[in-house]
Amino acid sequence: MKLTIREIAKMAGVSPATVSKVINQTGRISPNTIQKVKRIIEETGYQPSFSAKTLTTKKSNMIGLIYAGELNVEFNHPFFNHVINSFKNTIGLLGYDILVFSNQAINIGEVDYIARASHYQLDGCLIIAGEDIGDSITKLDESNIPTVGVDLELSGEQSSYVMTDNKKVSKQVVEYFYLHGIRKVAFLAGQEKSQVSNERRESFVQSMKEFGMDVDDNWIKYGNYFEESGYEKMKEILQEDSRPDAVFAVSDMMALGAMRAIKEAGLSVPKDIKVVGCDDIEACRYSDPSLATVKQDQIKIGKLAATMLHDLISERKVPKSLLVDPELIIRDSCKVGADFSGRS
Amino acid sequence: MKLTIREIAKMAGVSPATVSKVINQTGRISPNTIQKVKRIIEETGYQPSFSAKTLTTKKSNMIGLIYAGELNVEFNHPFFNHVINSFKNTIGLLGYDILVFSNQAINIGEVDYIARASHYQLDGCLIIAGEDIGDSITKLDESNIPTVGVDLELSGEQSSYVMTDNKKVSKQVVEYFYLHGIRKVAFLAGQEKSQVSNERRESFVQSMKEFGMDVDDNWIKYGNYFEESGYEKMKEILQEDSRPDAVFAVSDMMALGAMRAIKEAGLSVPKDIKVVGCDDIEACRYSDPSLATVKQDQIKIGKLAATMLHDLISERKVPKSLLVDPELIIRDSCKVGADFSGRS
């Protein structure tokens, strides 16, 4: 059933080597022979064996996709799935397919990504930052496998990373609040270990100071990016003596959770408290009120990651990191005074 | 750097064959040797080469993931990504990794899935129904490659499929309306070619008749599952002479679009028109009003698909199809009269 290169060679009346050269466009072959061989390949629908090819060339044309978290939610993560999708489309154009590690398979103990990668002879890996950056990620970073991180600072020789310019994220939000006379702002962070969350928090604090606004430590709470944690932490904040005029959350889901808590406390968004999230997930547009957010350019991030990884694999010069500009999207949840044109 | 089985054999003082047998637990090896070999493997972190193994065994332990649509949105599809995720987790436990076809790579002309599958020597494929079932999907279905379809009826010798019991979907909704005195119901369908949409539409019509309710052909509109089409089609419906009391859409996104159209027309959901969607995507909970929906058990669908595919690959007996029960989730958008406990 399945044809080998030898049989194709026989049919075309040439040697296997010639067929191989035609397929890979290496070596000098006469136009005549090329035609002949191509026709046979066409007619038979011959497909070279991936494993044989990989075995000899040591190149698999496969990229490993790793989600660095325990929750195994990469595909329904409302932010990352856009990045993954865009990455997939771009890297596909460059001739790679994507292998998704099903971490569960070896979930007893740490997953050894290097072993997995070398087992499959992957050309490179894409790491999407999740809640938890384990040891095995670090090892992969330090290995000589080309690796690109999204929202995750990598430092290895063969590593680069792309992320939104988190400094600008917080700054834009704080600036907006400042310009609209809002001075008391709470901050809902992600896990204490999360790099992204920490950058935003730090630049939040710094921006606040730059604009001469006070930062109340009680108003900085750590959650885990998900809705429930936003709800819980907001409740805690509301129990304090004084109330913030606004909340900025590191994820839309936490922001949505916060809105729920605020409404439950009998307060109104945005009249009593403005809310701004991060990511611009689908739900922002359908929430009540619609949720203001800082949009990350996920398409661009995915594209850049793909391009960088390809360059890394091709041993071209690649910048250590690329920062993508965020965009503040105003929606009802942060409308102020006259700006606020109610809603049914 | 990378060790081969031969070197491991040398280190352990045995033959490569013995090492292979230890790894794969085939053949009779003395406990003593097993210990020795295992220790070396442990110490060296040896990983057998995937391609060499695949080359000889003709088994890759990889599953191809295909999204049967042109939109390339599999990873941010608000319904399928849950299925994919659950599938991934289950199939991972069974020892498979997932290869995602980056259709773009060969997007000139039809993608030849069979060629791709045989190129990689995939053990099987999972097909997620998208907007468009092309010829190449049909060919794959008819091939002898084990294949499981989600929301897609496959008929091939080596194929099975899983989907929500769409008859029950429509019936539950119609029944709910019937019980609450609503008689005039519009229906927002997907593409005319979409199997899922058609099943729901047909059983909608049938259920309506069973409950003695009239079906107005002008109130059945075809869209494409996405928000915009729900909006457009609902607008068309509202331009008719008489107005329905309720709309049932084949997707939540279309339902959200419909709500937008209804509000724009100055009408209220649910007071003037009730709305029910399908899928229970995240946004349902955050929309205004929250959107009632028929939830599909995506986790279960993913699990079943994985199990079936594994059985198919292992040449065990597998049912041709499996139907999963849906669940009607009542939310504000379909609350009736006294039931309706308003919202700010």
Added chain:
DNA sequence: CTCAAAAAGGTAAACGATTACAAAACAGAA
């Protein structure tokens, strides 16, 4: 017409596993 250089094509050895099959080692019985 000769001959060197360039072009075209072929040979055979990898790559790193698996697996029939053969061989060796061992046990116990006679």
Added chain:
DNA sequence: TTCTGTTTTGTAATCGTTTACCTTTTTGAG
């Protein structure tokens, strides 16, 4: 001790490519 039968281990071919290197053919200048 010898022999038979069972366990254990090893040998070598195989899977389907690629590629270094070699051979043959072609080309065209002198």
